[in-house]
Amino acid sequence: MIHVLKHVESITQHRDRALLELGVASALFELVKAQEVNLYKASQHGEETYLARVTHVGQDGVSYSQSEFDEGGEPLPLHDRPEMIASVEQSQIVRRHDTERNLHIHCFPISIDSRVLGVLEVVCGAPLADDDLGTAEGFLGLYRNYLSLLDYSERDTLTGLLNRKTFDENLSKILGHLLSSQDGDAATAQRRRVQHDEGNHWLAVLDVDHFKRVNDQFGHLYGDEVLLLLARLMLESFRHQDRLFRFGGEEFVVVLRATSEEEVATALERFRNTVENRDFPQVGRVTISIGYTAVHARDSIPDIVGRADEALYFAKENGRNQVCSYELLLGTGKIMPRAAPESEMELF
Ligand SMILES: Nc1nc2c(ncn2[C@@H]2O[C@H](COP(=O)(O)OP(=O)(O)OP(=O)(O)O)[C@@H](O)[C@H]2O)c(=O)[nH]1
Structure with a gap:
Protein backbone atom coordinates (compact mmCIF):
# COMPACT_ATOMS: atom_id res chain seq x y z
CA MET A 1 0.00 0.00 0.00
CA ARG A 155 -6.52 26.26 -22.36
CA ASP A 156 -8.24 29.55 -23.04
CA THR A 157 -11.71 29.43 -21.48
CA LEU A 158 -13.59 31.08 -24.37
CA THR A 159 -12.18 29.21 -27.37
CA GLY A 160 -10.60 26.08 -25.87
CA LEU A 161 -7.38 26.81 -27.76
CA LEU A 162 -4.06 26.69 -25.89
CA ASN A 163 -3.43 29.78 -23.78
CA ARG A 164 -0.57 32.28 -23.59
CA LYS A 165 1.14 30.57 -20.64
CA THR A 166 1.27 27.31 -22.60
CA PHE A 167 2.65 29.17 -25.62
CA ASP A 168 5.77 30.27 -23.73
CA GLU A 169 6.34 26.76 -22.41
CA ASN A 170 5.83 25.14 -25.82
CA LEU A 171 8.02 27.54 -27.71
CA SER A 172 10.80 27.21 -25.13
CA LYS A 173 10.68 23.45 -25.67
CA ILE A 174 10.91 23.85 -29.45
CA LEU A 175 13.88 26.19 -29.12
CA GLY A 176 15.53 23.73 -26.72
CA HIS A 177 15.04 20.92 -29.26
CA LEU A 178 16.37 22.99 -32.14
CA LEU A 179 19.44 23.99 -30.13
CA SER A 180 20.22 20.48 -28.97
CA SER A 181 19.90 19.11 -32.50
CA GLN A 182 22.36 21.78 -33.66
CA ASP A 183 24.80 21.29 -30.81
CA GLY A 184 24.48 17.53 -30.25
CA ASP A 185 26.64 14.84 -31.78
CA ALA A 186 26.09 13.90 -35.43
CA ALA A 187 24.09 10.72 -34.67
CA THR A 188 21.71 12.54 -32.32
CA ALA A 189 21.32 15.36 -34.80
CA GLN A 190 20.54 12.88 -37.59
CA ARG A 191 17.97 11.06 -35.43
CA ARG A 192 16.30 14.37 -34.57
CA ARG A 193 16.32 15.41 -38.21
CA VAL A 194 14.50 12.20 -39.07
CA GLN A 195 11.98 12.82 -36.27
CA HIS A 196 11.52 16.36 -37.49
CA ASP A 197 11.51 15.62 -41.18
CA GLU A 198 8.21 17.38 -41.50
CA GLY A 199 10.27 20.56 -41.69
CA ASN A 200 11.08 23.70 -39.82
CA HIS A 201 8.97 25.61 -37.38
CA TRP A 202 7.18 28.81 -38.27
CA LEU A 203 5.17 31.20 -36.16
CA ALA A 204 2.16 33.15 -37.41
CA VAL A 205 0.18 35.85 -35.61
CA LEU A 206 -3.46 36.19 -36.77
CA ASP A 207 -5.57 39.22 -35.91
CA VAL A 208 -9.20 40.00 -36.73
CA ASP A 209 -9.55 43.15 -38.84
CA HIS A 210 -11.56 46.01 -37.35
CA PHE A 211 -12.76 43.84 -34.52
CA LYS A 212 -13.64 46.91 -32.46
CA ARG A 213 -16.32 47.68 -35.08
CA VAL A 214 -17.82 44.19 -34.61
CA ASN A 215 -18.10 44.79 -30.87
CA ASP A 216 -19.39 48.33 -31.30
CA GLN A 217 -21.95 47.41 -33.96
CA PHE A 218 -23.22 44.05 -32.68
CA GLY A 219 -22.18 43.93 -29.03
CA HIS A 220 -19.58 41.98 -27.08
CA LEU A 221 -21.51 38.70 -27.16
CA TYR A 222 -21.47 38.59 -30.96
CA GLY A 223 -17.80 39.61 -30.78
CA ASP A 224 -17.16 36.55 -28.59
CA GLU A 225 -19.13 34.40 -31.04
CA VAL A 226 -16.83 35.52 -33.86
CA LEU A 227 -13.76 34.55 -31.79
CA LEU A 228 -15.28 31.17 -31.02
CA LEU A 229 -16.14 30.43 -34.65
CA LEU A 230 -12.72 31.57 -35.75
CA ALA A 231 -11.11 29.15 -33.29
CA ARG A 232 -13.27 26.32 -34.73
CA LEU A 233 -12.20 27.22 -38.27
CA MET A 234 -8.58 27.14 -37.13
CA LEU A 235 -9.04 23.66 -35.67
CA GLU A 236 -10.60 22.47 -38.96
CA SER A 237 -8.07 24.14 -41.25
CA PHE A 238 -4.68 23.51 -39.68
CA ARG A 239 -3.02 20.13 -39.31
CA HIS A 240 -3.09 18.18 -36.06
CA GLN A 241 0.59 18.81 -35.39
CA ASP A 242 0.23 22.58 -35.75
CA ARG A 243 -0.29 24.24 -32.37
CA LEU A 244 -3.05 26.82 -32.01
CA PHE A 245 -3.09 29.48 -29.30
CA ARG A 246 -5.29 32.38 -28.35
CA PHE A 247 -2.93 35.09 -27.29
CA GLY A 248 -5.60 37.29 -25.80
CA GLY A 249 -8.23 39.62 -27.31
CA GLU A 250 -8.66 39.01 -31.04
CA GLU A 251 -5.09 37.83 -31.53
CA PHE A 252 -4.25 34.18 -32.25
CA VAL A 253 -0.95 32.41 -32.81
CA VAL A 254 -0.21 29.30 -34.85
CA VAL A 255 3.06 27.39 -34.62
CA LEU A 256 3.40 25.31 -37.78
CA ARG A 257 5.84 22.83 -39.17
CA ALA A 258 6.48 23.02 -42.89
CA THR A 259 9.29 22.14 -45.24
CA SER A 260 9.28 25.41 -47.15
CA GLU A 261 8.13 28.99 -46.95
CA GLU A 262 5.69 28.28 -49.83
CA GLU A 263 4.04 25.54 -47.80
CA VAL A 264 3.47 27.88 -44.83
CA ALA A 265 2.27 30.68 -47.09
CA THR A 266 -0.21 28.29 -48.77
CA ALA A 267 -1.61 27.04 -45.45
CA LEU A 268 -2.02 30.56 -44.07
CA GLU A 269 -3.47 31.95 -47.29
CA ARG A 270 -5.97 29.07 -47.41
CA PHE A 271 -7.07 29.92 -43.88
CA ARG A 272 -7.35 33.65 -44.62
CA ASN A 273 -9.51 32.78 -47.62
CA THR A 274 -11.69 30.39 -45.57
CA VAL A 275 -12.42 33.15 -43.04
CA GLU A 276 -13.16 35.72 -45.75
CA ASN A 277 -15.70 33.40 -47.37
CA ARG A 278 -17.43 32.40 -44.16
CA ASP A 279 -20.75 33.92 -43.22
CA PHE A 280 -20.50 34.75 -39.50
CA PRO A 281 -23.94 34.65 -37.82
CA GLN A 282 -25.46 38.14 -37.65
CA VAL A 283 -22.06 39.80 -38.20
CA GLY A 284 -21.64 38.64 -41.82
CA ARG A 285 -18.18 39.07 -43.33
CA VAL A 286 -15.07 39.04 -41.17
CA THR A 287 -11.49 39.22 -42.40
CA ILE A 288 -8.15 38.59 -40.74
CA SER A 289 -4.57 39.75 -41.27
CA ILE A 290 -1.61 37.44 -40.71
CA GLY A 291 2.12 38.01 -40.15
CA TYR A 292 4.56 35.12 -39.97
CA THR A 293 8.25 34.33 -39.56
CA ALA A 294 10.65 31.37 -39.37
CA VAL A 295 11.74 30.05 -35.97
CA HIS A 296 15.52 29.59 -35.52
CA ALA A 297 17.45 27.68 -32.87
CA ARG A 298 19.12 30.74 -31.35
CA ASP A 299 16.00 32.91 -31.39
CA SER A 300 14.41 34.36 -28.29
CA ILE A 301 10.63 34.21 -27.88
CA PRO A 302 10.20 38.03 -27.85
CA ASP A 303 12.25 38.25 -31.07
CA ILE A 304 10.16 35.63 -32.89
CA VAL A 305 6.86 37.17 -31.82
CA GLY A 306 8.25 40.64 -32.57
CA ARG A 307 9.11 39.67 -36.18
CA ALA A 308 5.71 38.08 -36.82
CA ASP A 309 4.05 41.15 -35.24
CA GLU A 310 6.02 43.43 -37.53
CA ALA A 311 4.80 41.51 -40.58
CA LEU A 312 1.25 41.66 -39.17
CA TYR A 313 1.57 45.41 -38.65
CA PHE A 314 2.64 45.76 -42.29
CA ALA A 315 -0.41 43.73 -43.39
CA LYS A 316 -2.69 45.98 -41.32
CA GLU A 317 -1.11 49.17 -42.62
CA ASN A 318 -1.34 48.04 -46.22
CA GLY A 319 -4.97 47.11 -46.63
CA ARG A 320 -5.58 44.27 -44.10
CA ASN A 321 -7.09 40.89 -45.17
CA GLN A 322 -3.68 39.58 -46.27
CA VAL A 323 -0.79 37.32 -45.27
CA CYS A 324 2.72 38.81 -44.93
CA SER A 325 6.05 37.09 -44.31
CA TYR A 326 8.65 38.96 -42.26
CA GLU A 327 11.49 37.43 -44.29
CA LEU A 328 9.90 38.29 -47.65
CA LEU A 329 9.16 41.86 -46.56
CA LEU A 330 12.76 42.19 -45.43
CA GLY A 331 14.12 40.62 -48.64
CA THR A 332 12.14 43.02 -50.82
CA GLY A 333 13.15 46.06 -48.76
CA LYS A 334 9.60 46.78 -47.59
CA ILE A 335 10.69 46.77 -43.98
CA MET A 336 14.03 47.47 -42.28
CA PRO A 337 15.95 44.85 -40.24
CA ARG A 338 15.01 44.86 -36.60
CA ALA A 339 17.59 46.52 -34.29
CA ALA A 340 19.88 43.98 -32.58
CA PRO A 341 20.10 44.16 -28.78
CA GLU A 342 22.79 46.73 -27.84
CA SER A 343 24.88 44.39 -25.75
CA GLU A 344 24.75 40.80 -24.72
CA MET A 345 24.60 40.49 -20.97
CA GLU A 346 25.86 37.42 -19.21
CA LEU A 347 24.34 36.64 -15.87
CA PHE A 348 26.16 34.54 -13.30
N1 LIG B 1 -15.86 40.48 -27.79
C1 LIG B 1 -14.62 40.55 -27.35
N2 LIG B 1 -13.87 41.62 -27.68
C2 LIG B 1 -12.59 41.70 -27.25
C3 LIG B 1 -12.03 40.67 -26.47
N3 LIG B 1 -10.75 41.03 -26.20
C4 LIG B 1 -10.52 42.21 -26.79
N4 LIG B 1 -11.64 42.65 -27.44
C5 LIG B 1 -11.84 43.86 -28.23
O1 LIG B 1 -11.09 43.79 -29.43
C6 LIG B 1 -10.95 45.12 -29.96
C7 LIG B 1 -9.57 45.27 -30.54
O2 LIG B 1 -9.53 46.47 -31.19
P1 LIG B 1 -8.21 47.11 -31.81
O3 LIG B 1 -6.98 46.52 -31.18
O4 LIG B 1 -8.36 48.60 -31.76
O5 LIG B 1 -8.16 46.64 -33.28
P2 LIG B 1 -9.24 46.39 -34.39
O6 LIG B 1 -10.50 47.17 -34.19
O7 LIG B 1 -9.39 44.92 -34.53
O8 LIG B 1 -8.53 47.00 -35.65
P3 LIG B 1 -7.28 46.46 -36.46
O9 LIG B 1 -6.61 45.37 -35.63
O10 LIG B 1 -6.42 47.63 -36.66
O11 LIG B 1 -7.83 45.90 -37.74
C8 LIG B 1 -11.24 46.05 -28.79
O12 LIG B 1 -12.48 46.67 -29.03
C9 LIG B 1 -11.34 45.12 -27.58
O13 LIG B 1 -12.29 45.60 -26.64
C10 LIG B 1 -12.85 39.54 -26.12
O14 LIG B 1 -12.44 38.60 -25.43
N5 LIG B 1 -14.13 39.53 -26.59
Whole structure:
Protein backbone atom coordinates (compact mmCIF):
# COMPACT_ATOMS: atom_id res chain seq x y z
CA MET A 1 0.00 0.00 0.00
CA ILE A 2 2.76 2.43 1.05
CA HIS A 3 4.54 1.42 -2.13
CA VAL A 4 1.51 2.39 -4.23
CA LEU A 5 1.11 5.71 -2.41
CA LYS A 6 4.76 6.54 -3.08
CA HIS A 7 4.08 6.12 -6.81
CA VAL A 8 0.95 8.29 -6.55
CA GLU A 9 2.92 11.00 -4.76
CA SER A 10 5.67 10.91 -7.35
CA ILE A 11 3.19 11.02 -10.27
CA THR A 12 1.15 13.93 -8.90
CA GLN A 13 4.13 16.18 -8.30
CA HIS A 14 4.57 16.67 -12.06
CA ARG A 15 2.99 19.49 -14.01
CA ASP A 16 4.57 18.27 -17.22
CA ARG A 17 2.69 15.79 -19.40
CA ALA A 18 5.74 13.78 -20.43
CA LEU A 19 6.88 13.32 -16.82
CA LEU A 20 3.34 12.49 -15.71
CA GLU A 21 3.08 9.81 -18.41
CA LEU A 22 6.47 8.44 -17.57
CA GLY A 23 5.47 8.30 -13.89
CA VAL A 24 2.29 6.31 -14.69
CA ALA A 25 4.11 3.89 -16.99
CA SER A 26 6.97 3.34 -14.51
CA ALA A 27 4.56 2.78 -11.60
CA LEU A 28 2.62 0.16 -13.56
CA PHE A 29 5.78 -1.49 -14.85
CA GLU A 30 6.90 -2.02 -11.28
CA LEU A 31 3.58 -2.75 -9.58
CA VAL A 32 2.20 -5.34 -12.03
CA LYS A 33 5.66 -6.71 -12.86
CA ALA A 34 5.24 -6.06 -16.57
CA GLN A 35 7.79 -6.80 -19.25
CA GLU A 36 7.03 -3.45 -20.81
CA VAL A 37 4.52 -0.61 -20.58
CA ASN A 38 3.86 1.67 -23.56
CA LEU A 39 1.70 4.72 -23.93
CA TYR A 40 0.36 5.49 -27.40
CA LYS A 41 -1.31 8.75 -28.37
CA ALA A 42 -4.03 8.77 -31.00
CA SER A 43 -4.16 11.24 -33.87
CA GLN A 44 -6.40 11.57 -36.87
CA HIS A 45 -5.09 11.93 -40.45
CA GLY A 46 -8.11 12.16 -42.70
CA GLU A 47 -10.19 9.05 -42.12
CA GLU A 48 -7.39 7.04 -40.56
CA THR A 49 -6.50 6.97 -36.85
CA TYR A 50 -2.80 6.60 -36.02
CA LEU A 51 -1.14 5.76 -32.76
CA ALA A 52 2.30 7.10 -31.90
CA ARG A 53 4.27 5.66 -28.99
CA VAL A 54 5.17 8.53 -26.70
CA THR A 55 6.32 6.67 -23.60
CA HIS A 56 8.07 3.34 -23.14
CA VAL A 57 9.23 1.64 -19.95
CA GLY A 58 10.78 -1.80 -20.36
CA GLN A 59 13.62 -4.03 -19.32
CA ASP A 60 15.67 -2.30 -22.03
CA GLY A 61 15.16 1.10 -20.35
CA VAL A 62 12.93 4.12 -20.58
CA SER A 63 12.12 6.51 -23.40
CA TYR A 64 9.62 9.30 -23.84
CA SER A 65 8.98 12.21 -26.12
CA GLN A 66 10.14 15.39 -24.49
CA SER A 67 7.88 17.87 -26.13
CA GLU A 68 4.37 18.41 -27.40
CA PHE A 69 6.02 18.86 -30.76
CA ASP A 70 7.93 15.64 -30.68
CA GLU A 71 5.55 13.03 -31.99
CA GLY A 72 7.54 10.15 -30.53
CA GLY A 73 7.99 7.01 -32.62
CA GLU A 74 6.69 6.43 -36.12
CA PRO A 75 2.88 6.67 -36.12
CA LEU A 76 1.32 3.23 -36.32
CA PRO A 77 -1.81 2.84 -38.45
CA LEU A 78 -4.42 1.46 -36.10
CA HIS A 79 -5.48 -1.26 -38.53
CA ASP A 80 -2.07 -2.98 -38.01
CA ARG A 81 -2.97 -3.74 -34.39
CA PRO A 82 -6.42 -5.40 -34.08
CA GLU A 83 -6.33 -5.43 -30.27
CA MET A 84 -5.79 -1.68 -30.27
CA ILE A 85 -8.64 -1.09 -32.72
CA ALA A 86 -10.94 -3.11 -30.47
CA SER A 87 -9.77 -1.26 -27.39
CA VAL A 88 -10.27 2.18 -29.00
CA GLU A 89 -13.54 1.37 -30.78
CA GLN A 90 -15.23 -0.49 -27.95
CA SER A 91 -13.61 1.63 -25.28
CA GLN A 92 -12.72 -1.38 -23.15
CA ILE A 93 -9.73 -3.36 -21.99
CA VAL A 94 -8.63 -5.88 -24.63
CA ARG A 95 -6.16 -8.73 -24.09
CA ARG A 96 -4.26 -10.66 -26.76
CA HIS A 97 -1.90 -13.59 -26.44
CA ASP A 98 1.10 -13.08 -28.69
CA THR A 99 1.88 -16.78 -29.24
CA GLU A 100 5.10 -16.11 -31.12
CA ARG A 101 6.71 -14.27 -28.19
CA ASN A 102 4.49 -15.96 -25.59
CA LEU A 103 3.50 -12.59 -24.18
CA HIS A 104 0.14 -11.28 -23.00
CA ILE A 105 -0.69 -7.83 -24.31
CA HIS A 106 -3.30 -5.79 -22.43
CA CYS A 107 -4.66 -2.62 -24.06
CA PHE A 108 -6.40 0.00 -21.90
CA PRO A 109 -8.18 2.81 -23.77
CA ILE A 110 -7.49 6.33 -22.51
CA SER A 111 -10.44 8.61 -23.05
CA ILE A 112 -11.72 11.86 -21.62
CA ASP A 113 -15.32 12.99 -22.28
CA SER A 114 -15.73 10.11 -24.75
CA ARG A 115 -12.76 11.39 -26.78
CA VAL A 116 -10.17 8.63 -27.25
CA LEU A 117 -6.75 10.09 -26.54
CA GLY A 118 -4.72 6.94 -26.78
CA VAL A 119 -3.97 3.47 -25.51
CA LEU A 120 -1.93 2.19 -22.60
CA GLU A 121 -0.31 -1.13 -23.44
CA VAL A 122 0.86 -3.43 -20.64
CA VAL A 123 2.89 -6.43 -21.84
CA CYS A 124 3.35 -9.31 -19.37
CA GLY A 125 4.54 -12.91 -19.25
CA ALA A 126 1.10 -14.01 -17.98
CA PRO A 127 -2.43 -12.60 -18.11
CA LEU A 128 -2.93 -9.87 -15.48
CA ALA A 129 -4.75 -11.11 -12.39
CA ASP A 130 -7.85 -9.21 -11.24
CA ASP A 131 -5.86 -7.31 -8.57
CA ASP A 132 -3.34 -6.11 -11.14
CA LEU A 133 -6.09 -5.16 -13.59
CA GLY A 134 -7.61 -3.10 -10.75
CA THR A 135 -4.24 -1.43 -10.08
CA ALA A 136 -3.83 -0.59 -13.77
CA GLU A 137 -7.35 0.85 -13.95
CA GLY A 138 -6.77 2.85 -10.77
CA PHE A 139 -3.61 4.44 -12.19
CA LEU A 140 -5.36 5.14 -15.48
CA GLY A 141 -8.16 6.92 -13.59
CA LEU A 142 -5.57 9.01 -11.76
CA TYR A 143 -3.84 9.80 -15.04
CA ARG A 144 -7.13 10.80 -16.71
CA ASN A 145 -8.16 13.10 -13.87
CA TYR A 146 -4.77 14.70 -13.74
CA LEU A 147 -4.72 15.12 -17.52
CA SER A 148 -8.10 16.93 -17.39
CA LEU A 149 -6.70 19.33 -14.78
CA LEU A 150 -3.58 19.97 -16.87
CA ASP A 151 -5.74 20.45 -19.95
CA TYR A 152 -7.93 22.98 -18.13
CA SER A 153 -4.97 25.06 -16.98
CA GLU A 154 -3.46 25.04 -20.48
CA ARG A 155 -6.52 26.26 -22.36
CA ASP A 156 -8.24 29.55 -23.04
CA THR A 157 -11.71 29.43 -21.48
CA LEU A 158 -13.59 31.08 -24.37
CA THR A 159 -12.18 29.21 -27.37
CA GLY A 160 -10.60 26.08 -25.87
CA LEU A 161 -7.38 26.81 -27.76
CA LEU A 162 -4.06 26.69 -25.89
CA ASN A 163 -3.43 29.78 -23.78
CA ARG A 164 -0.57 32.28 -23.59
CA LYS A 165 1.14 30.57 -20.64
CA THR A 166 1.27 27.31 -22.60
CA PHE A 167 2.65 29.17 -25.62
CA ASP A 168 5.77 30.27 -23.73
CA GLU A 169 6.34 26.76 -22.41
CA ASN A 170 5.83 25.14 -25.82
CA LEU A 171 8.02 27.54 -27.71
CA SER A 172 10.80 27.21 -25.13
CA LYS A 173 10.68 23.45 -25.67
CA ILE A 174 10.91 23.85 -29.45
CA LEU A 175 13.88 26.19 -29.12
CA GLY A 176 15.53 23.73 -26.72
CA HIS A 177 15.04 20.92 -29.26
CA LEU A 178 16.37 22.99 -32.14
CA LEU A 179 19.44 23.99 -30.13
CA SER A 180 20.22 20.48 -28.97
CA SER A 181 19.90 19.11 -32.50
CA GLN A 182 22.36 21.78 -33.66
CA ASP A 183 24.80 21.29 -30.81
CA GLY A 184 24.48 17.53 -30.25
CA ASP A 185 26.64 14.84 -31.78
CA ALA A 186 26.09 13.90 -35.43
CA ALA A 187 24.09 10.72 -34.67
CA THR A 188 21.71 12.54 -32.32
CA ALA A 189 21.32 15.36 -34.80
CA GLN A 190 20.54 12.88 -37.59
CA ARG A 191 17.97 11.06 -35.43
CA ARG A 192 16.30 14.37 -34.57
CA ARG A 193 16.32 15.41 -38.21
CA VAL A 194 14.50 12.20 -39.07
CA GLN A 195 11.98 12.82 -36.27
CA HIS A 196 11.52 16.36 -37.49
CA ASP A 197 11.51 15.62 -41.18
CA GLU A 198 8.21 17.38 -41.50
CA GLY A 199 10.27 20.56 -41.69
CA ASN A 200 11.08 23.70 -39.82
CA HIS A 201 8.97 25.61 -37.38
CA TRP A 202 7.18 28.81 -38.27
CA LEU A 203 5.17 31.20 -36.16
CA ALA A 204 2.16 33.15 -37.41
CA VAL A 205 0.18 35.85 -35.61
CA LEU A 206 -3.46 36.19 -36.77
CA ASP A 207 -5.57 39.22 -35.91
CA VAL A 208 -9.20 40.00 -36.73
CA ASP A 209 -9.55 43.15 -38.84
CA HIS A 210 -11.56 46.01 -37.35
CA PHE A 211 -12.76 43.84 -34.52
CA LYS A 212 -13.64 46.91 -32.46
CA ARG A 213 -16.32 47.68 -35.08
CA VAL A 214 -17.82 44.19 -34.61
CA ASN A 215 -18.10 44.79 -30.87
CA ASP A 216 -19.39 48.33 -31.30
CA GLN A 217 -21.95 47.41 -33.96
CA PHE A 218 -23.22 44.05 -32.68
CA GLY A 219 -22.18 43.93 -29.03
CA HIS A 220 -19.58 41.98 -27.08
CA LEU A 221 -21.51 38.70 -27.16
CA TYR A 222 -21.47 38.59 -30.96
CA GLY A 223 -17.80 39.61 -30.78
CA ASP A 224 -17.16 36.55 -28.59
CA GLU A 225 -19.13 34.40 -31.04
CA VAL A 226 -16.83 35.52 -33.86
CA LEU A 227 -13.76 34.55 -31.79
CA LEU A 228 -15.28 31.17 -31.02
CA LEU A 229 -16.14 30.43 -34.65
CA LEU A 230 -12.72 31.57 -35.75
CA ALA A 231 -11.11 29.15 -33.29
CA ARG A 232 -13.27 26.32 -34.73
CA LEU A 233 -12.20 27.22 -38.27
CA MET A 234 -8.58 27.14 -37.13
CA LEU A 235 -9.04 23.66 -35.67
CA GLU A 236 -10.60 22.47 -38.96
CA SER A 237 -8.07 24.14 -41.25
CA PHE A 238 -4.68 23.51 -39.68
CA ARG A 239 -3.02 20.13 -39.31
CA HIS A 240 -3.09 18.18 -36.06
CA GLN A 241 0.59 18.81 -35.39
CA ASP A 242 0.23 22.58 -35.75
CA ARG A 243 -0.29 24.24 -32.37
CA LEU A 244 -3.05 26.82 -32.01
CA PHE A 245 -3.09 29.48 -29.30
CA ARG A 246 -5.29 32.38 -28.35
CA PHE A 247 -2.93 35.09 -27.29
CA GLY A 248 -5.60 37.29 -25.80
CA GLY A 249 -8.23 39.62 -27.31
CA GLU A 250 -8.66 39.01 -31.04
CA GLU A 251 -5.09 37.83 -31.53
CA PHE A 252 -4.25 34.18 -32.25
CA VAL A 253 -0.95 32.41 -32.81
CA VAL A 254 -0.21 29.30 -34.85
CA VAL A 255 3.06 27.39 -34.62
CA LEU A 256 3.40 25.31 -37.78
CA ARG A 257 5.84 22.83 -39.17
CA ALA A 258 6.48 23.02 -42.89
CA THR A 259 9.29 22.14 -45.24
CA SER A 260 9.28 25.41 -47.15
CA GLU A 261 8.13 28.99 -46.95
CA GLU A 262 5.69 28.28 -49.83
CA GLU A 263 4.04 25.54 -47.80
CA VAL A 264 3.47 27.88 -44.83
CA ALA A 265 2.27 30.68 -47.09
CA THR A 266 -0.21 28.29 -48.77
CA ALA A 267 -1.61 27.04 -45.45
CA LEU A 268 -2.02 30.56 -44.07
CA GLU A 269 -3.47 31.95 -47.29
CA ARG A 270 -5.97 29.07 -47.41
CA PHE A 271 -7.07 29.92 -43.88
CA ARG A 272 -7.35 33.65 -44.62
CA ASN A 273 -9.51 32.78 -47.62
CA THR A 274 -11.69 30.39 -45.57
CA VAL A 275 -12.42 33.15 -43.04
CA GLU A 276 -13.16 35.72 -45.75
CA ASN A 277 -15.70 33.40 -47.37
CA ARG A 278 -17.43 32.40 -44.16
CA ASP A 279 -20.75 33.92 -43.22
CA PHE A 280 -20.50 34.75 -39.50
CA PRO A 281 -23.94 34.65 -37.82
CA GLN A 282 -25.46 38.14 -37.65
CA VAL A 283 -22.06 39.80 -38.20
CA GLY A 284 -21.64 38.64 -41.82
CA ARG A 285 -18.18 39.07 -43.33
CA VAL A 286 -15.07 39.04 -41.17
CA THR A 287 -11.49 39.22 -42.40
CA ILE A 288 -8.15 38.59 -40.74
CA SER A 289 -4.57 39.75 -41.27
CA ILE A 290 -1.61 37.44 -40.71
CA GLY A 291 2.12 38.01 -40.15
CA TYR A 292 4.56 35.12 -39.97
CA THR A 293 8.25 34.33 -39.56
CA ALA A 294 10.65 31.37 -39.37
CA VAL A 295 11.74 30.05 -35.97
CA HIS A 296 15.52 29.59 -35.52
CA ALA A 297 17.45 27.68 -32.87
CA ARG A 298 19.12 30.74 -31.35
CA ASP A 299 16.00 32.91 -31.39
CA SER A 300 14.41 34.36 -28.29
CA ILE A 301 10.63 34.21 -27.88
CA PRO A 302 10.20 38.03 -27.85
CA ASP A 303 12.25 38.25 -31.07
CA ILE A 304 10.16 35.63 -32.89
CA VAL A 305 6.86 37.17 -31.82
CA GLY A 306 8.25 40.64 -32.57
CA ARG A 307 9.11 39.67 -36.18
CA ALA A 308 5.71 38.08 -36.82
CA ASP A 309 4.05 41.15 -35.24
CA GLU A 310 6.02 43.43 -37.53
CA ALA A 311 4.80 41.51 -40.58
CA LEU A 312 1.25 41.66 -39.17
CA TYR A 313 1.57 45.41 -38.65
CA PHE A 314 2.64 45.76 -42.29
CA ALA A 315 -0.41 43.73 -43.39
CA LYS A 316 -2.69 45.98 -41.32
CA GLU A 317 -1.11 49.17 -42.62
CA ASN A 318 -1.34 48.04 -46.22
CA GLY A 319 -4.97 47.11 -46.63
CA ARG A 320 -5.58 44.27 -44.10
CA ASN A 321 -7.09 40.89 -45.17
CA GLN A 322 -3.68 39.58 -46.27
CA VAL A 323 -0.79 37.32 -45.27
CA CYS A 324 2.72 38.81 -44.93
CA SER A 325 6.05 37.09 -44.31
CA TYR A 326 8.65 38.96 -42.26
CA GLU A 327 11.49 37.43 -44.29
CA LEU A 328 9.90 38.29 -47.65
CA LEU A 329 9.16 41.86 -46.56
CA LEU A 330 12.76 42.19 -45.43
CA GLY A 331 14.12 40.62 -48.64
CA THR A 332 12.14 43.02 -50.82
CA GLY A 333 13.15 46.06 -48.76
CA LYS A 334 9.60 46.78 -47.59
CA ILE A 335 10.69 46.77 -43.98
CA MET A 336 14.03 47.47 -42.28
CA PRO A 337 15.95 44.85 -40.24
CA ARG A 338 15.01 44.86 -36.60
CA ALA A 339 17.59 46.52 -34.29
CA ALA A 340 19.88 43.98 -32.58
CA PRO A 341 20.10 44.16 -28.78
CA GLU A 342 22.79 46.73 -27.84
CA SER A 343 24.88 44.39 -25.75
CA GLU A 344 24.75 40.80 -24.72
CA MET A 345 24.60 40.49 -20.97
CA GLU A 346 25.86 37.42 -19.21
CA LEU A 347 24.34 36.64 -15.87
CA PHE A 348 26.16 34.54 -13.30
N1 LIG B 1 -15.86 40.48 -27.79
C1 LIG B 1 -14.62 40.55 -27.35
N2 LIG B 1 -13.87 41.62 -27.68
C2 LIG B 1 -12.59 41.70 -27.25
C3 LIG B 1 -12.03 40.67 -26.47
N3 LIG B 1 -10.75 41.03 -26.20
C4 LIG B 1 -10.52 42.21 -26.79
N4 LIG B 1 -11.64 42.65 -27.44
C5 LIG B 1 -11.84 43.86 -28.23
O1 LIG B 1 -11.09 43.79 -29.43
C6 LIG B 1 -10.95 45.12 -29.96
C7 LIG B 1 -9.57 45.27 -30.54
O2 LIG B 1 -9.53 46.47 -31.19
P1 LIG B 1 -8.21 47.11 -31.81
O3 LIG B 1 -6.98 46.52 -31.18
O4 LIG B 1 -8.36 48.60 -31.76
O5 LIG B 1 -8.16 46.64 -33.28
P2 LIG B 1 -9.24 46.39 -34.39
O6 LIG B 1 -10.50 47.17 -34.19
O7 LIG B 1 -9.39 44.92 -34.53
O8 LIG B 1 -8.53 47.00 -35.65
P3 LIG B 1 -7.28 46.46 -36.46
O9 LIG B 1 -6.61 45.37 -35.63
O10 LIG B 1 -6.42 47.63 -36.66
O11 LIG B 1 -7.83 45.90 -37.74
C8 LIG B 1 -11.24 46.05 -28.79
O12 LIG B 1 -12.48 46.67 -29.03
C9 LIG B 1 -11.34 45.12 -27.58
O13 LIG B 1 -12.29 45.60 -26.64
C10 LIG B 1 -12.85 39.54 -26.12
O14 LIG B 1 -12.44 38.60 -25.43
N5 LIG B 1 -14.13 39.53 -26.59
